[in-house]
Amino acid sequence: MSNRPLRIAMVAPPWFELPPRAYGGIEAMCADLTDALVARGHDVTLIAAGRNGTRAQRMLRTYDVPQGPRLGEPLPEVWHTAAAGRLLDDLDVDVVHDHTLAGPLLARGRSVPTVVTTHGPLDGEPGDYYRQLGDSVHLVAISESQRSQALDLNWAGTVHNALRASDFPYRRDKEDWVFFLGRCTPDKGMHLAIDAALAAGREIKLAAKCSEPAEQAYFEAEIKPRLGRGVEWLGEVTGEHKKHLLARARCLLFPLQWEEPFGMVMIEAMVCGTPVVTLRRGSVPEVVLDGVTGLVRDNAAELPDAVEAVGSIDSRDCRNHVIEHFQPDTMAAGYEAVYRKVIAATTTAPAPLVPAPRREDMLPVA
Known part of the structure; x- marks a missing residue:
């Protein structure tokens, strides 16, 4: 056996x-x-x-x-x-x-x-x-x-x-905007991502599933009022479009508000060479190497400075970490x-x- x-x-x-x-x-x-x-x-x-x-x-x-x-x-x-x-x-x-x-x-x-x-x-x-x-x-x-x-x-x-690294594009040179990808729910912290990006003086693109009643209610209450200059709502993105957005972004901004069991989006970003800026919740310390593949902070007030500092992360370290462990x-x-x-x-x-x-x-x- x-x-x-x-x-x-x-x-x-x-x-x-x-x-x-x-x-x-x-x-x-x-x-x-x-x-x-x-x-x-x-x-x-x-x-x-x-x-x-x-x-x-x-x-x-x-x-x-x-x-x-x-x-x-x-x-x-x-x-x-x-x-x-x-x-x-x-x-x-x-x-x-x-x-x-x-x-x-x-x-x-x-x-x-x-x-x-x-x-x-x-x-x-x-x-x-x-x-x-x-x-x-x-x-x-x-x-x-x-x-x-x-x-x-x-x-x-x-x-x-x-995930299969070969299915994801790698891009070393990043554009100067940040990305949120996830469900349109309070526990993913999309409203905090918007606030942090604007406080850091960066544009943010938002991609999220928003089809269920609870998701739509959160969108109406917390996200729609924040849309406007510097905040672009993309809705649900899939396939190659999602992967190329991940590869182009300065960072994935992922301010979790719950004990995330794993968080696939974090390894999807890193395998594209894109670092993760997130909070120390759930599985984050097991997935993101703080200071190597992203920046892990303890509260939302620290996120704007982290968005600025994330430019020092080497995209090759992000991708190699996923290839070695995930x-x-x-x-x-x-x-x-x-x-x-x-x-x-x-x-x-x-x-x-x-x-x-x-x-x-x-x-x-x-």
């Missing part, structure tokens, strides 16, 4: 195809991980919605069309889980790797281990949910910061997310180690002791 190729069932969420054409961070991670595992010689069966753009040896489809327009509704996720469970019943695999929220509910009835990547925050109900699952699932954190939020969960490892093969090696660990634990674990029934509990046979 320590050397032979593994048979892996990869269960993706139902919202976007793999790889996603636009928004879909979890789906992008699943696609990169699938391709890297296949490149390492493993047999991967992908269970997902829509088309298959990965190198998985086979795909079992739940929905013909991804359910992105229904994101936030419970039924597509539950239906997808039921369909995936039925498909998994007929598969001969060594391990199931589930990236959905509802899917782990079926893990308790399987003979093979289920690995679950915790893609979101773990405070409050999400952490309590995984506690209810107990040791029926083997959890993988995407950062040590995320894992520290709930040390009591059944952790099998920590594996950082990754490539898909590195991520796949981390998950492979987790798979082998939980498979070994499952196959060597002794059968649970079942006490013999007491005489008074036994019913006579008719």
Whole structure:
């Protein structure tokens, strides 16, 4: 088992195809991980919605069309889980790797281990949910910061997310404006990014998904009043357009207001040679090397000076940091180690002791 190729069932969420054409961070991670595992010689069966753009040896489809327009509704996720469970019943695999929220509910009835990547925050109900699952699932954190939020969960490892550096352009010479890229939500701190850029005397371009009611409400309350001279709203940008904006910007300005579990946008910027100016929240110290690939500050009042000072960061250090630490093969090696660990634990674990029934509990046979 320590050397032979593994048979892996990869269960993706139902919202976007793999790889996603636009928004879909979890789906992008699943696609990169699938391709890297296949490149390492493993047999991967992908269970997902829509088309298959990965190198998985086979795909079992739940929905013909991804359910992105229904994101936030419970039924597509539950239906997808039921369909995936039925498909998994007929598969001969060594391990199931589930990236959905509802899917782990079926893990308790399987003979093979289920690995679950915790893609979101773990405070409050999400952490309590995984506690209810107990040791029926083997959890993988995407950062040590995320894992520290709930040390009591059944952790099998920590594996950082990754991206393919070759998919992103590198540009050494930067233009004199700063960039915000993320969701249009208060926890990403877009309003603080605008204030910091203007205080630093720099123009800022804003690119964000703004389709859900809560996102639109935040935009109307905090962003729209700040638009005007020096503040350009681009809306949601994707594909090559997004990558070239990242490569051109003086820096990515990312004033987080929550404990970010990972933050893919930070490594997307750095691989383009663009440093990150951000706050010390969540996974930031694990992702950005302060003074080398960006500037990490403790409060928003320090951001304008950081925008000025970021010009001293060498763009080559930014890209090399991502290549050394956040490539898909590195991520796949981390998950492979987790798979082998939980498979070994499952196959060597002794059968649970079942006490013999007491005489008074036994019913006579008719």
